Amino acid sequence: xxxxxxxxxxxxxxxxxxxxxxxxxxxxxxxxxxxxxxxxxxxxxxxxxxxxxxxxxxxxxxxxxxxxxxxxxxxxxxxxxxxxxxxxxxxxxxxxxxxxxxxxxxxxxxxxxxxxxxxxxxxxxxxxxxxxxxxxxxxxxxxxxxxxxxxxxxxxxxxxxxxxxxxxxxxxxxxxxxxxxxxxxxxxxxxxxxxxxxxxxxxxxxxxxxxxxxxxxxxxxxxxxxxxxxxxxxxxxxxxxxxxxxxxxxxxxxxxxxxxxxxxxxxxxxxxxxxxxxxxxxxxxxxxxxxxxxxxxxxxx
Amino acid sequence: xxxxxxxxxxxxxxxxxxxxxxxxxxxxxxxxxxxxxxxxxxxxxxxxxxxxxxxxxxxxxxxxxxxxxxxxxxxxxxxxxxxxxxxxxxxxxxxxxxxxxxxxxxxxxxxxxxxxxxxxxxxxxxxxxxxxxxxxxxxxxxxxxxxxxxxxxxxxxxxxxxxxxxxxxxxxxxxxxxxxxxxxxxxxxxxxxxxxxxxxxxxxxxxxxxxxxxxxxxxxxxxxxxxxxxxxxxxxxxxxxxxxxxxxxxxxxxxxxxxxxxxxxxxxxxxxxxxxxxxxxxxxxxxxxxxxxxxxxxxxxxxxxxxxxxxxxxxxxx
Numbered sequence: 294x295x296x297x298x299x300x301x302x303x304x305x306x307x308x309x310x311x312x313x314x315x316x317x318x319x320x321x322x323x324x325x326x327x328x329x330x331x332x333x334x335x336x337x338x339x340x341x342x343x344x345x346x347x348x349x350x351x352x353x354x355x356x357x358x359x360x361x362x363x364x365x366x367x368x369x370x371x372x373x374x375x376x377x378x379x380x381x382x383x384x385x386x387x388x389x390x391x392x393x394x395x396x397x398x399x400x401x402x403x404x405x406x407x408x409x410x411x412x413x414x415x416x417x418x419x420x421x422x423x424x425x426x427x428x429x430x431x432x433x434x435x436x437x438x439x440x441x442x443x444x445x446x447x448x449x450x451x452x453x454x455x456x457x458x459x460x461x462x463x464x465x466x467x468x469x470x471x472x473x474x475x476x477x478x479x480x481x482x483x484x485x486x487x488x489x490x491x492x493x494x495x496x497x498x499x500x501x502x503x504x505x506x507x508x509x510x511x512x513x514x515x516x517x518x519x520x521x522x523x524x525x526x527x528x529x530x531x532x533x534x535x536x537x538x539x540x541x542x543x544x545x546x547x548x549x550x551x552x553x554x555x556x557x558x559x560x561x562x563x564x565x566x567x568x569x570x571x572x573x574x575x576x577x578x579x580x581x582x583x584x585x586x587x588x589x590x591x592x593x594x
Numbered sequence: 595x596x597x598x599x600x601x602x603x604x605x606x607x608x609x610x611x612x613x614x615x616x617x618x619x620x621x622x623x624x625x626x627x628x629x630x631x632x633x634x635x636x637x638x639x640x641x642x643x644x645x646x647x648x649x650x651x652x653x654x655x656x657x658x659x660x661x662x663x664x665x666x667x668x669x670x671x672x673x674x675x676x677x678x679x680x681x682x683x684x685x686x687x688x689x690x691x692x693x694x695x696x697x698x699x700x701x702x703x704x705x706x707x708x709x710x711x712x713x714x715x716x717x718x719x720x721x722x723x724x725x726x727x728x729x730x731x732x733x734x735x736x737x738x739x740x741x742x743x744x745x746x747x748x749x750x751x752x753x754x755x756x757x758x759x760x761x762x763x764x765x766x767x768x769x770x771x772x773x774x775x776x777x778x779x780x781x782x783x784x785x786x787x788x789x790x791x792x793x794x795x796x797x798x799x800x801x802x803x804x805x806x807x808x809x810x811x812x813x814x815x816x817x818x819x820x821x822x823x824x825x826x827x828x829x830x831x832x833x834x835x836x837x838x839x840x841x842x843x844x845x846x847x848x849x850x851x852x853x854x855x856x857x858x859x860x861x862x863x864x865x866x867x868x869x870x871x872x873x874x875x876x877x878x879x880x881x882x883x884x885x886x887x888x889x890x891x892x893x894x895x896x897x898x899x900x901x902x903x904x905x906x907x908x909x910x911x912x
Contacts, residue, residue, distance in 0.1 A: 357711045360911040377715045385711035391703040393627070395634035407623040408712045452708060462711075 298371045300460050300491035301333040301356065306365035308351050325351040327515035328365070333508065335370075335459070338482065338492040340506035340523075342499060348515040349495040350388070353464055356493070357385055369460060381409075384453035388465040390445060394438035398429050398448050401437060402455055409456035423451035426481070443474035450481065461485060463494040467501060479505050503527070536566060616715060621722045624714075628726020629733075632692055637730070640688070644680055644738050648745055651676040666753040666774075667877070670781035673749060674875045677742040682794050682871065684738070685731050686826060689802035692727045694818035697809050706912060716908050724806050724900065731798045739791050743783045750782030781877040789885050790874025796892040800863045801826055803899035810906040829865040832858070863895050 306329045309322040326348040333339045341349050354360045356367045358374045372379035392401050402420045406412075411419060424430045427447035432440065440448065446466065453461060466482075467475040482492055482505045496502050502509060503523065510520040519526060537544075545563065552560045651673050700706040709719060754775050761771040805822045812818040868888065870880050 354912070357707075359707065359710060361909070377713050380711060380713040383711060385708065387704050387707045387711075389704070390708065392705060392708070393631060393703075395631055404623070404627055405708070405712060408620060408709065408714050410620075410713075449708075456712070 297335060299332045299368070300335045300337070300370055301331070301339070301493055302368040302371075303329055303331050303352065303356065304366050304368075305330055306352065306355055306367060307363050308348075308355060308360060309363045325515055326355070329512070329515070329517050330365075331510055331517060331520060333491060333493055335491050336486065336489050337508050338486050338494070338506045339508045339510065340502035341493070341495045341510045341512055342497060342502050343512035344497060347512045349512055350464055351515075352512070353385075353462055353493075353495055356462065357383065381456075382459045383462060384456070384458035384460070385462045386446075386449045386453045386464065386466055388468055390449035392437045392445070392448065392452070394436065397434050397436055398424065398440070398444075399433040401448060402451055405452040406455045411456060419455060419457075423455055426454070427451045428477070443470045446470050446474065446478065450478065454485075458490070460491045460493065463492065465496055465498075466494060467496070467498060475501070532561065616717045616721060620714060620718045621725060624709075624719060624722020625725035625729060628696065628723050629729045631696075632726070632730045637688065637692070640684055641734060641737055644677075644684060645741060647680050648677055648741055666757055666778050667781045669753065670746065670750060670778070671875060671877070673746060674742070674781070674787070677738070677746075678790060678794065678871060678875055681735060681738050681742075681791065682797065685735055685794055685798040686801050687823075688734070689727060689731050689798040690805045690819055690822040690826070692730070693724065693802045693805035694809050694812075694815050694822065696723050696727070697806075698815050701912065710912070716910075717904050720806060720810075720903055720907055721900065724802055727802050728799055731802070732795060735791060735795050735798075739788070743787075746787075747783050750778060754778050784877075786878070786880045787874050789880045790871045792885065793868045793871045793874075793888060796888055797865060797868055799892055800895045800899070803896040803903070804863070807899045807903040807906070810903045810910065825862060826865070829863040832862045833864045833866040861898075867891060 306326055307324065308326040309324050312321050312323050329348070329352055331339075331341075341352065343349050351360065355362050356369065356374050358377070358380065361375060367374040369379040370382050372382075393404070396404065399420060402423055403416065406416045406420060424433050427450055429444060429447055429451070432444060437445070437448065446469075450463075450466070453463075461482075463482075467478050470478065479501060482494070486492060486505075492505075494502070494506070506523055508521065509523050509526060511518050549560060549563075552558050697706075700709070710716065757774050757778060758771060761774065766774075801822060804825055805818055808818045808821050809815075812821070870884060870888070874880060
């Protein structure tokens, strides 16, 4: 059986830039990405995490052919990323995307669809599908200039998906988006994964990466310092977690005694697990929305 | 939930030109979008200025110009000169400014990222932008041409009627009246005048391609506009400068120097060749051969600048 072609293959990518003028080190080369190698198999969701200026965006730009590697190479489904046809399989959402303000949401999607060679009924139905998917049907005729940050991000995601790409590249997909919008985007990424789309995302919002990614790479100062399956990377090998529901104090005492009697085991912590602030916010928002709806219905009656 | 599965079928990449080097369909998409973008930027407002200028020019009677016998023609020449001068200025400035503005704006707004991350060759992007600007220049020139032709036709008709009445009152021989009518009609709306307007478009086309080239390496829109305007003015003197230099040097000019001067003429546009604009204002006839030569020359200049722009842009990093 032949090995499947990786969706993304980056081999020893190095990218150097000239130091900008006016700086003390003017004329010298700054290494933004240093010998990065990684491989993403079809259907995986890969998160590249790292602080600002660590080389995440440069790696993505190299993969999109927007910059040429100083050395090394990038491949998308086996095609060199410097070749235009490799982009047929890519959908890209840049960080803080801006689109042509004079176009409406629908016109924007039509423009990008036409650029990908789509036309006629196929294009129109795909545009409708995408507007439905990102919940912008009501705003389809509105000019982009009047879109909120979250709406811009969603239309950006729709344009990235318009030509049904096999690989979706997302640069900080939830930057500046409120928690509800952010949740929608994450849900969408999970749905896309279920449909076999490979996702490569960059973020410094670690909790979000943890929720959607199954593979993670940590980049620091242009170098990949850790990489692998998320589960393997975050598991603490010498610890075991037991979560109980409605446990009685006596039962807990018995457990403590049992652990104390062991020569090797050590009890580190017993307490109530904490939810995240985000989950708390989403639950409260959901409750408030339901309450508002009920009040509205009562008034209507 | 709509289908979002991976793309299994390949979409049409468009009608390929020059053995797949570029896609005419994709260039058309970008050009149509650029045209809409400029339209919605309300650039057509300058046509209102042109219309007002035309109205002033058509009703502005210049008594001091009525010294010679052929004063009727003189009025029409002044009208054409004003209109075509404005058309040249508007179309050239617009071609330079719009082209200089569009690519840096796309880069600043990051829309360029979303376009180039689609299967869009950079040549398609450049040619699409250029074509979009030229479509708008052509559309505005057509509108201005329509307005000029209408006013010119009305004025010509009025002047011919006046001239016939004057001739009959002063009992001019019929042959002389016919001669005068023909002389006035020659200054009216003719195909030769349309050739002059085509030459205005050609100049704008060359300058748009030049601005495109400069904007691919320039660091600011202002720099692109200033350099393009300087080149535009230089283009009106390159021919004279070259002739003067070659004549002064006489026999001492080497083959290399001659070649260099010719290369210079090729790189810098020679706008003196486009002087048919002045000839058509004066009512002179322009042969088809000259129009053909100018068309070839325009496409040659624009082609060279576009190819150079592509060479710079294809390796540009964003």
